Amino acid sequence: MTDRVVVAGALYDRGRLLAARRSAPEELAGRWELPGGKLEPGERPEDALVRELREELGVEAEPLARIPGEWPLKPGYVLQVWTARLVAGEPQPLEDHDALRWLTPDETDTVDWLDQDRPAVAEAARLLRGA
Numbered sequence: 001m002t003d004r005v006v007v008a009g010a011l012y013d014r015g016r017l018l019a020a021r022r023s024a025p026e027e028l029a030g031r032w033e034l035p036g037g038k039l040e041p042g043e044r045p046e047d048a049l050v051r052e053l054r055e056e057l058g059v060e061a062e063p064l065a066r067i068p069g070e071w072p073l074k075p076g077y078v079l080q081v082w083t084a085r086l087v088a089g090e091p092q093p094l095e096d097h098d099a100l101r102w103l104t105p106d107e108t109d110t111v112d113w114l115d116q117d118r119p120a121v122a123e124a125a126r127l128l129r130g131a
């Protein structure tokens with residue numbers, strides 16, 4: 001059986017990357033992630049990302065490019081990450097998060113990322129530095 005995809009966004013605005021602190025479940029609470037969520041059946045990853053960022057943060061975002069790679073989560077799930085540009089709104093922790101931070105590329109090591117997000121965060125910071 002193919003794994004279910006969780007899509008996350010490396011959301012950029014004015015040279016910074018958004019980090020979101022999870023509020024649940026207990027084993028992930030307090031760790032930082034690239035915000036996102038599970039694809040619904042038949043949904044394209046880019047559409048799922050736009051939907052999740054709207055629901056969780058109240059913003060409009062435009063997906064830019066997939067970060068190469070795929071990272072295992074709990075059994076049956078894999079993480080894919082896209083860069084995205086903030087188009088409208090100021091992110092608010094509406095759902096699933098209790099804190100948000102905009103990080104410059106040099107600040108990305110200052111929060112405790114979920115292990116599975118780290119390779120994509122490193123690549124997102126590298127891309128941001130070159131941008």
Ligand code: 523
Nearest residue numbers: 006007008033034035036037038073114116117
């Ligand atoms: N991750 C993860 N990193 C990351 C995300 C967005 C999600 O490791 N950047 C993991 C955490 C969960 C699983 O992926 O084990 C599903 O993420 P979740 O709970 O954010 O997905 P939702 O919002 O679709 O979940 P439901 O509220 O359950 O529908």
